[in-house]
Amino acid sequence: MSNAAEIQQKHAKHVLTPWMAQGGLVAPVIVRGEGRYLFDADGNRFFDLGSGLIAVNLGHGHPKVVKAIQDQAATLGYAAPSLFHDKRAELAAELSDLSPWKGEGCRTFFTTTGAESNDDAVRLARAITGRHKILTAYRSFHGSTGTAIVLTGEDRRFGGETGGPSGISHFWAPYPYRSPFWATSAEDETARAIEHLERTLVHEDPKRVAAILIEPVVGSNGVIVYPEGYLPALRALTEKHGILLITDEVMTGFGRVGAAFGSTRFGVVPDMITFAKGVTSAYLPLGGVMIREKLASSFDARALPSGHTYSGHPMCVAAGLATVRAYREENLLERGKEIEGWLSTGLAAIAEKHRTVGDVRGVGAFFALELVKDRKSKEPLVAWHGDGPGVMKTFYAELRKRGVYTFGKFNVAMMAPPLTTTKPELDEALAAVDEALTAFEATL
Numbered sequence: 336m337s338n339a340a341e342i343q344q345k346h347a348k349h350v351l352t353p354w355m356a357q358g359g360l361v362a363p364v365i366v367r368g369e370g371r372y373l374f375d376a377d378g379n380r381f382f383d384l385g386s387g388l389i390a391v392n393l394g395h396g397h398p399k400v401v402k403a404i405q406d407q408a409a410t411l412g413y414a415a416p417s418l419f420h421d422k423r424a425e426l427a428a429e430l431s432d433l434s435p436w437k438g439e440g441c442r443t444f445f446t447t448t449g450a451e452s453n454d455d456a457v458r459l460a461r462a463i464t465g466r467h468k469i470l471t472a473y474r475s476f477h478g479s480t481g482t483a484i485v486l487t488g489e490d491r492r493f494g495g496e497t498g499g500p501s502g503i504s505h506f507w508a509p510y511p512y513r514s515p516f517w518a519t520s521a522e523d524e525t526a527r528a529i530e531h532l533e534r535t536l537v538h539e540d541p542k543r544v545a546a547i548l549i550e551p552v553v554g555s556n557g558v559i560v561y562p563e564g565y566l567p568a569l570r571a572l573t574e575k576h577g578i579l580l581i582t583d584e585v586m587t588g589f590g591r592v593g594a595a596f597g598s599t600r601f602g603v604v605p606d607m608i609t610f611a612k613g614v615t616s617a618y619l620p621l622g623g624v625m626i627r628e629k630l631a632s633s634f635d636a637r638a639l640p641s642g643h644t645y646s647g648h649p650m651c652v653a654a655g656l657a658t659v660r661a662y663r664e665e666n667l668l669e670r671g672k673e674i675e676g677w678l679s680t681g682l683a684a685i686a687e688k689h690r691t692v693g694d695v696r697g698v699g700a701f702f703a704l705e706l707v708k709d710r711k712s713k714e715p716l717v718a719w720h721g722d723g724p725g726v727m728k729t730f731y732a733e734l735r736k737r738g739v740y741t742f743g744k745f746n747v748a749m750m751a752p753p754l755t756t757t758k759p760e761l762d763e764a765l766a767a768v769d770e771a772l773t774a775f776e777a778t779l
Contacts, residue, residue, distance in 0.1 A: 368395025390617035403657030449585035449611035450478020551597025558703035589613030592699035593671035671699030737767035
């Protein structure tokens, strides 16, 4: 086997890394995962404080999922999506049981990724409603495929915009720490955000809007938890105008926020749920669109307007079935509520000690630190859409020196451990965050 330096050189020469300038990139060569830890080619161990990309909810190498993948590989590697398959049916039934549509259930259209799921959800919503327009929030990420990149509200969409009509518009959603509505209370933030959305709908014509697509908790754009009441008020607004509500649960699904789905945690019943990541604990690529039965049945007499070669791939759905059953059997779907207490307390203590921590926020096992130059002015340490990787990569490097891996976007760093994390493990990781911030602040 090549040594780490040789692999790094080969990687830099032949692999294109997402969302980064390629010159000068160097990263650990990860060769193994076990439990909550990653191991590199040099034998270094890293606590996975980002759960991969908010995906490895079970931790690494879970034996039940590994065995399911092995057994499926030995039985059937592929079957066309037009054929019926036992694991597809069983996983879809499990998802229906987990869904918020109690007494009604749902059907699932399987995809490979979250981006594909959002692409397909839009296409299906348009087919169901006969309307074309879709609304999403500005501070959002919904994927990088053809439609999903335009659904995305933040700067990563810029390279994917064609300039032609897409039927996709954006609106401002709540952000309590940096209120776009000049609100000073959660109640005002919610009221003004809903008023803004109502005005947006007036100008877009609600009779032309097929769906509003929203993350129940903003994901890679800062782990923003909406004020209590916002999502139910948004749901009421969609119902008023006959607009479908689609929740993008690619990050918030499968226990991440202390419930099966974010919509469940926040008491909202959407019309569709898109998912990926946690459904297999990211061991294999799988996503999908869960559609409540009263809408899914509209395709009983007409063709479903989408399809993929790997829709419901046997290997992937076998992994998904084992993963979902592991969540249930090990009581992990609500364990995030316990981890929430550990993170809230531990990160609040860190914030008290460090001048760069402007805000600590999160829910379940899904938290973030927002780093600032000045707490009073809230000036970001790295401007949103600014050239900041050089600043923040110093912090992430200090973390890796102390055996912790995570990631973030601009001035926000993710604090989102696997759901299987123990308190001693998390305490050790947070101590490393504390030390890394001290070393990082000394460089500023």
